[in-house]
Amino acid sequence: MNYTLNNLPERTVKPREIGLSMIMDKGLSIxxxxxxxxxxxxxxxxxxxxxxxxxxxxxxxxxxxVYQSAGIPVYFGGTLFxxxxxxxxFDDYRRxxxxxxxxxxxxxxxxxxLPHEEKxxxxxxxxxxxxxxxxxxxxxxxxxxPPYQWIELMQAELDAGxxxxxxxxxxxxxxxxxxxxxxxxxxxxQEILTKIPYEKIIWEAPQKAQQxxxxxxxxxxxxxxxxxxxxxxxxxxxxLGLRGDTFNHFLDV
Amino acid sequence: MNYTLNNLPERTVKPREIGLSMIMDKGLSIxxxxxxxxxxxxxxxxxxxxxxxxxxxxxxxxxxxVYQSAGIPVYFGGTLFxxxxxxxxFDDYRRxxxxxxxxxxxxxxxxxxLPHEEKxxxxxxxxxxxxxxxxxxxxxxxxxxPPYQWIELMQAELDAGxxxxxxxxxxxxxxxxxxxxxxxxxxxxQEILTKIPYEKIIWEAPQKAQQxxxxxxxxxxxxxxxxxxxxxxxxxxxxLGLRGDTFNHFLDV
Amino acid sequence: MNYTLNNLPERTVKPREIGLSMIMDKGLSIxxxxxxxxxxxxxxxxxxxxxxxxxxxxxxxxxxxVYQSAGIPVYFGGTLFxxxxxxxxFDDYRRxxxxxxxxxxxxxxxxxxLPHEEKxxxxxxxxxxxxxxxxxxxxxxxxxxPPYQWIELMQAELDAGxxxxxxxxxxxxxxxxxxxxxxxxxxxxQEILTKIPYEKIIWEAPQKAQQxxxxxxxxxxxxxxxxxxxxxxxxxxxxLGLRGDTFNHFLDV
Numbered sequence: 001m002n003y004t005l006n007n008l009p010e011r012t013v014k015p016r017e018i019g020l021s022m023i024m025d026k027g028l029s030i031x032x033x034x035x036x037x038x039x040x041x042x043x044x045x046x047x048x049x050x051x052x053x054x055x056x057x058x059x060x061x062x063x064x065x066v067y068q069s070a071g072i073p074v075y076f077g078g079t080l081f082x083x084x085x086x087x088x089x090f091d092d093y094r095r096x097x098x099x100x101x102x103x104x105x106x107x108x109x110x111x112x113x114l115p116h117e118e119k120x121x122x123x124x125x126x127x128x129x130x131x132x133x134x135x136x137x138x139x140x141x142x143x144x145x146p147p148y149q150w151i152e153l154m155q156a157e158l159d160a161g162x163x164x165x166x167x168x169x170x171x172x173x174x175x176x177x178x179x180x181x182x183x184x185x186x187x188x189x190q191e192i193l194t195k196i197p198y199e200k201i202i203w204e205a206p207q208k209a210q211q212x213x214x215x216x217x218x219x220x221x222x223x224x225x226x227x228x229x230x231x232x233x234x235x236x237x238x239x240l241g242l243r244g245d246t247f248n249h250f251l252d253v
Numbered sequence: 254m255n256y257t258l259n260n261l262p263e264r265t266v267k268p269r270e271i272g273l274s275m276i277m278d279k280g281l282s283i284x285x286x287x288x289x290x291x292x293x294x295x296x297x298x299x300x301x302x303x304x305x306x307x308x309x310x311x312x313x314x315x316x317x318x319v320y321q322s323a324g325i326p327v328y329f330g331g332t333l334f335x336x337x338x339x340x341x342x343f344d345d346y347r348r349x350x351x352x353x354x355x356x357x358x359x360x361x362x363x364x365x366x367l368p369h370e371e372k373x374x375x376x377x378x379x380x381x382x383x384x385x386x387x388x389x390x391x392x393x394x395x396x397x398x399p400p401y402q403w404i405e406l407m408q409a410e411l412d413a414g415x416x417x418x419x420x421x422x423x424x425x426x427x428x429x430x431x432x433x434x435x436x437x438x439x440x441x442x443q444e445i446l447t448k449i450p451y452e453k454i455i456w457e458a459p460q461k462a463q464q465x466x467x468x469x470x471x472x473x474x475x476x477x478x479x480x481x482x483x484x485x486x487x488x489x490x491x492x493l494g495l496r497g498d499t500f501n502h503f504l505d506v
Numbered sequence: 507m508n509y510t511l512n513n514l515p516e517r518t519v520k521p522r523e524i525g526l527s528m529i530m531d532k533g534l535s536i537x538x539x540x541x542x543x544x545x546x547x548x549x550x551x552x553x554x555x556x557x558x559x560x561x562x563x564x565x566x567x568x569x570x571x572v573y574q575s576a577g578i579p580v581y582f583g584g585t586l587f588x589x590x591x592x593x594x595x596f597d598d599y600r601r602x603x604x605x606x607x608x609x610x611x612x613x614x615x616x617x618x619x620l621p622h623e624e625k626x627x628x629x630x631x632x633x634x635x636x637x638x639x640x641x642x643x644x645x646x647x648x649x650x651x652p653p654y655q656w657i658e659l660m661q662a663e664l665d666a667g668x669x670x671x672x673x674x675x676x677x678x679x680x681x682x683x684x685x686x687x688x689x690x691x692x693x694x695x696q697e698i699l700t701k702i703p704y705e706k707i708i709w710e711a712p713q714k715a716q717q718x719x720x721x722x723x724x725x726x727x728x729x730x731x732x733x734x735x736x737x738x739x740x741x742x743x744x745x746l747g748l749r750g751d752t753f754n755h756f757l758d759v
Contacts, residue, residue: 039563051497
């Protein structure tokens with residue numbers, strides 16, 4: 001650290017099971033990745049190549065290697081899994097994971113209809129090849145899943161072999177866990193937490209107010225995802241109570 | 254491509270008349286331009302130096318050359334044309350176009366009052382020097398142009414020698430084609446399309462929801478403009494049905 | 507300049523007392539700083555390491571030196587001052603300023619309760635070590651300070667030795683000077699200006715509409731702060747009447 005501040009909340013260090021920050025890469029250049037690693041590499045637990053952006057970025061292989069050399073696992077957004085699945089190309093998808101030496105993969109059904117039992121089978125199958133992140137929640141604003149069902153889905157996907165479950169929010173933070181205004185569905189989150197340990201959940205929370213809300217509810221070491229590449233340092237200050245939004249929260253405790 | 258996905262919508266390739274992506278540069282550094290070209294150069298048809306940003310960027314000549322070396326035409330935002338015109342410096346403007354070896358120029362009247370016959374004369378005059386993009390629509394939220402007049406203006410400007418006409422939206426996507434909320438004036442767009450071929454129009458559509466709307470209406474190869482430099486890869490996934498917003502649209506067809 | 511446009515409003519040049527642009531750095535890499543300086547260094551008067559981001563950026567010392575080599579003073583956001591103060595580490599804070607050879611510091615009470623007389627003492631004390639910027643306004647949306655009190659606070663802090671006073675807005679532009687929608691509290695600003703000379707105030711104004719509003723009220727050479735690193739060129743065009751938002755304002759005068 002550059003200087004010493006007393007009585008800061010304690011942060012976990014990498015590699016860790018809680019306090020994870022998952023970053024969204026939606027088309028960074030190699031230099032932009034290097035810049036991000038220089039300033040914030042120590043705070044990045046994993047990087048998601050957002051949805052199917054990996055299909056149209058020419059620097060994919062080299063970029064993945066830059067991340068991996070820095071010890072940061074990379075995975076493809078769940079929409080890519082769905083794009084392969086809906087085309088009957090699941091086996092191709094598994095080969096693509098190997099081609100890029102990926103150790104993580106996401107299973108989701110945000111844009112497709114997939115019987116839940118089948119989804120869980122994909123979790124199990126992929127779990128034999130990689131570590132699986134399994135996402136719950138639709139990208140469709142009109143599909144409201146009641147809390148008890150979020151819990152059932154999450155539990156079943158963990159039972160099927162998912163390392164963590166992800167609560168859907170999109171890049172914009174306006175569906176799934178959130179109202180279209182970006183406001184947290186706080187009752188939903190609190191009910192989920194009565195049954196699923198917070199250690200097993202990564203909350204997609206791209207907006208600052210959303211991040212602050214989860215930090216105040218769960219603590220500095222909540223797992224957060226879909227963090228924009230230039231919001232990693234700001235997020236770290238929120239976790240430490242060093243930004244206005246969480247400043248007084250950590251002084252009170 | 255990095256891997257093969259079956260049954261994707263067909264995309265045109267550069268140089269092309271449809272499926273154009275026009276990118277907004279509002280002050281990028283040389284390295285940022287290089288980064289953008291590395292990740293997305295193949296998807297960029299032309300670059301606009303937004304409004305009169307070219308006046309205050311010290312790296313202008315070198316930057317234009319970087320774009321041109323990559324085969325990407327550059328032009329100045331219409332506001333710069335208007336800034337010269339309103340000062341009685343139209344001839345200076347023509348000399349500036351030559352000084353920077355520009356092959357494209359925009360004619361607009363978003364911030365000034367300009368009799369339409371005169372505007373068309375500027376289109377004709379400039380068309381002898383460069384390829385002309387002609388923009389319709391005011392930057393003033395209070396100036397609502399009825400659909401039949403959009404059509405008349407567009408047709409007259411094409412007749413005067415414009416290569417394409419541009420539908421105004423500003424960098425923010427909140428005027429002209431759009432309500433101040435960013436919502437598309439869908440009736441306006443649909444009425445325009447009954448008379449002006451979509452091949453001749455570039456729609457300024459800086460917001461993701463606007464881009465998705467035009468892609469769903471007109472197809473993967475709609476011409477779109479005012480795309481932010483870090484939204485080129487995301488836009489390309491929308492065009493290919495590889496992002497939630499257009500995922501199911503292209504599976505249905 | 508790249509070309510000549512007649513009858514532009516006159517801009518001050520650095521070093522200056524009015525027309526200041528204060529830029530927010532919330533975690534830039536060295537290369538990103540170099541890029542910003544290449545394109546906009548001539549327009550940057552000072553750089554704020556936003557709130558306590560300096561605590562978590564590993565490249566801090568080197569980055570500050572890059573700015574200082576370019577003749578641009580750097581300072582830490584007021585939240586860092588408050589974080590030291592609230593922990594009883596004010597003397598440590600003074601040592602940190604020296605460690606990084608900083609010539610500027612901000613005194614604020616946006617997140618803490620601080621009797622105003624005490625705040626003014628911190629202004630006086632720090633003014634013996636560095637040039638002091640003193641910020642008025644709470645980060646709490648619910649704390650509305652009436653205009654006469656803004657004036658009293660600003661005057662007292664100037665009297666205590668502050669070089670300039672800053673009107674609070676946060677990075678988002680939604681508190682203090684602004685309503686939560688981002689709209690300017692115009693009556694507040696106009697009343698302040700009846701008593702405090704505009705030369706002594708820096709208005710935090712991160713949003714374009716806010717910047718345009720202040721430029722139209724006070725002129726090209728209003729002091730503005732919390733400018734995002736990629737908005738410096740756009741701001742400069744607003745100041746010169748070379749963007750739609752202020753285009754006609756400067757033609758009229």
